[in-house]
Amino acid sequence: MEEIGFLGMGIMGKAMSMNLLRHGFKLTVWNRTLSRCDELVEHGASVGESPAAIIKKCKYTIGMLSDPAAALSVVFDKDGVLEQIGPGKGYIDMSTVDAQTSSKISEAITSKGGYFLEAPVSGSKKPAEDGQLVILAAGEKALYEEVLPAFDVLGKKSFFLGPVGNGAKMKLVVNMVMGSMMNAFSEGLVLADKSGLNSQTLLDVLDLGAIANPMFKLKGPSMIQSSYSPAFPLKHQQKDMRLALALGDENAVPMPVAAAANEAFKKARSMGLGDLDFSAVHETVKGSKSSG
Amino acid sequence: MEEIGFLGMGIMGKAMSMNLLRHGFKLTVWNRTLSRCDELVEHGASVGESPAAIIKKCKYTIGMLSDPAAALSVVFDKDGVLEQIGPGKGYIDMSTVDAQTSSKISEAITSKGGYFLEAPVSGSKKPAEDGQLVILAAGEKALYEEVLPAFDVLGKKSFFLGPVGNGAKMKLVVNMVMGSMMNAFSEGLVLADKSGLNSQTLLDVLDLGAIANPMFKLKGPSMIQSSYSPAFPLKHQQKDMRLALALGDENAVPMPVAAAANEAFKKARSMGLGDLDFSAVHETVKGSKSSG
Amino acid sequence: MEEIGFLGMGIMGKAMSMNLLRHGFKLTVWNRTLSRCDELVEHGASVGESPAAIIKKCKYTIGMLSDPAAALSVVFDKDGVLEQIGPGKGYIDMSTVDAQTSSKISEAITSKGGYFLEAPVSGSKKPAEDGQLVILAAGEKALYEEVLPAFDVLGKKSFFLGPVGNGAKMKLVVNMVMGSMMNAFSEGLVLADKSGLNSQTLLDVLDLGAIANPMFKLKGPSMIQSSYSPAFPLKHQQKDMRLALALGDENAVPMPVAAAANEAFKKARSMGLGDLDFSAVHETVKGSKSSG
């Protein structure tokens, strides 16, 4: 594959870029705060001075931004993607954004003759480092096929889901289920503890049963220690819950459990935990006293 | 091991008894509706005419009843366990009941000199047939050790959790998390479908991610078909949610997600779905019209 | 009317007794902690040494206890109501208890030949002092008619609702609606404040609209001050939510809003606020930081 551009060196973008470099891809990277690119440069990446400069230089550019506002900004702002995109160039937005944001970006890029693919991922820091993401692509099928070599490095599996918007939607559905599960898990951990059961034994029991899953196994031990080093920041999880609920609202789908989970994440934000890992929602279930 | 008595030939009791017979245990079984014992007899089991008769005949007796009322009834009613229990005899209640019910049975049996173990299980029909249950035992440690050979056949793993009540509590915690997860999953399936995504692709994506778990894999395909053949009846799942919430109430543990899930299961009961599989809660999320 | 016995000098019992004394009734009162009867004695009440002694002395005895356990205890314990109740004597339980507790007391008393009336009230400390309670009576109709003069002093209105249990149930329904409303109100107050609106103006606006009600008017100003002097303790409100939800569970009535409110009250208990006024649930909505 040709040289790839990469916009956004947050937790995810950095891990994905490092992984691409390790597999021999040539990368030109950009981040709003340029210093976050240093480590990548040490490993062989070039740096571009703006999203526009990256697009100009590379046939394919991947964006991995933290939220819809940032995803829009790198495209539409001055020195943004739009200024250089055009026929023969492809932009792949791997950020988790709502379908509306994705459509807006898609329309702008295709109206300039560029190719667009939305390709949000399932998986956080560790899977990003290990190339074990699940990639949910939608949009221009030809572009999907051209960038498959990169997707094969970044993920263990990629899906092509149809028209633009479907990648964003699939991602939201998955993250919504995950957010509710994290709340259910937190409630279980506190209930066990307050009822005189051993928390580690609960983890062992869960791991043997019908609901055993990698997330419980990975997060459980640190949650028991009240340790919430951010792999997937709580405020981003809550954003995804919000967007999933909005999608449900559009389609008249009642989602009472997701709504309760969303409010717990909001409670966590109100407690100042928004920048910790989303497993910090655990703190909302704990009481400040043992009371009655 | 000596001959084992077995009380309760519901879905679970029958599967567990068949499994014990297959592994060479000698069983004497009893059920309120005796005809449900026929298949067991064909495979070599004896039948007892009452719980008391079983206890009299067997050194160890297992009970697997559908709810706290039934669990109490086989012990305390006329011709019940209490009439024949005494020194040298052990009763192992593997039903899912609340801690209070378990304590009541424990006290009655130990006051007669008998040994008691509560040993609720995690896992439904299929794991019961395959000896893949997880057994959560609590109570008399000596009895636990004596019946380990049977537990090794019934389950892939057994835990000894301490004083009576802890088995019941652990079971409730696990089932509560499971019930909330089933709701989260149902909401996800309907949201995907109403948003124009393919339901089977959602299952594939989930199965590759951090929240992949046997329950989603097992139940997903039939839920997409709106097929809810009862492995674990919804009304029993809802009972467990209720008991777990009551345990949380005692200990001042707020569990907003479990509470929302519980109300969805109650909604399902109000729709007449109580005897179907607990995955039928899926129906509460679907609308009757596409509306706006 | 003859002399009336009165068991239970908590916040409510004391206010009701004072009111009866003020209106010329002769009272003999009892409380587990006898010193709480002192003020009543100063205003002319006699003191009885036990529930049994009160029943022996008085034709009619009112009980106003804090919860089902206490209500059962004054009847069934040593020196309790049951020891002296019999033909020609009436016991009126005005505590808020579940229908089951009420039935148990009713059966015990009627089996001894006594008359029983359950008569829980709607209204807290202030209405109790002012004789403005609403009385929800059920059970023995003849007894209801005999004690009407006392009910006319204690309440602005009394209803006879039919068989025993219906008073308790009606009370629970009303308190459940009230508990959910208090949560809705708390959420509104915090949302207004955090959104830059004046809290007092919100109270003014609410008071002019379709949902204006005495509770918002009474509690609003002190809630704005974060002042929660207990008129109706939060732990008792949460008990009523729990019992109402249990009643809904029996009848397969989904009550997602009441369930969410109940969890908020449990959260408040976990924060150590159980003994404050139930309006202290307001604190669960406030965040510890302004965060994002």
Next chain:
Amino acid sequence: MEEIGFLGMGIMGKAMSMNLLRHGFKLTVWNRTLSRCDELVEHGASVGESPAAIIKKCKYTIGMLSDPAAALSVVFDKDGVLEQIGPGKGYIDMSTVDAQTSSKISEAITSKGGYFLEAPVSGSKKPAEDGQLVILAAGEKALYEEVLPAFDVLGKKSFFLGPVGNGAKMKLVVNMVMGSMMNAFSEGLVLADKSGLNSQTLLDVLDLGAIANPMFKLKGPSMIQSSYSPAFPLKHQQKDMRLALALGDENAVPMPVAAAANEAFKKARSMGLGDLDFSAVHETVKGSKSSG
């Protein structure tokens, strides 16, 4: 006052216009479907052919549209308000919209030199007919003072709440509390009925207590009859819940009860009840069978 323009002849707009006409105001009205203006014309109103035409003709124009999209459309579309607004002209938007929509309209109008006031109302059809609305105005204070004579006819009280956005926010807070209360009330009605209590007696009891309010009194009797003639359509109430929850999200305010209520309204929409009165959420609580 000068002649007033009025845009939007929905349930509310029509009732308000009729009221203004009755009090001697001269009105020029407009509606997308012009036939809805006929009744007004019979009572003396003139008709304008577009929002722009109305603005051109009148010094003050009131808008009362059904949702943010419609509110934006009359301003920004071809032949809209913006084409004729300018110095010396005032536009008063009385629709219930989110703060963002309101700000967008405000900015557009003030940038053309026009005056803007947002003035959403509390109260539905009946109060609109009777001039008993509560008006929540924010924006240009001078304009507020000039249109007070009209506000005095339309409402029993008007508030000036400060900068644009505050009227919208106050309205959302009030409607959110109202929506949660309607759910609490519905749950209470069904719980009473399924528990063997008389629904009318519940209404009587509620009306005597601390939570007595005009909405319960007005809606209760028709809800018991399962009659939901739309005064305030359910889909609009749900929209307000959604916007209030979004406002809470911005400010990190957890609102679990409002969230549960919102999901119930969404459930009602999924059942095809969106065009009925918002009290039709009652139907979501009722079961299809009595089941267990």
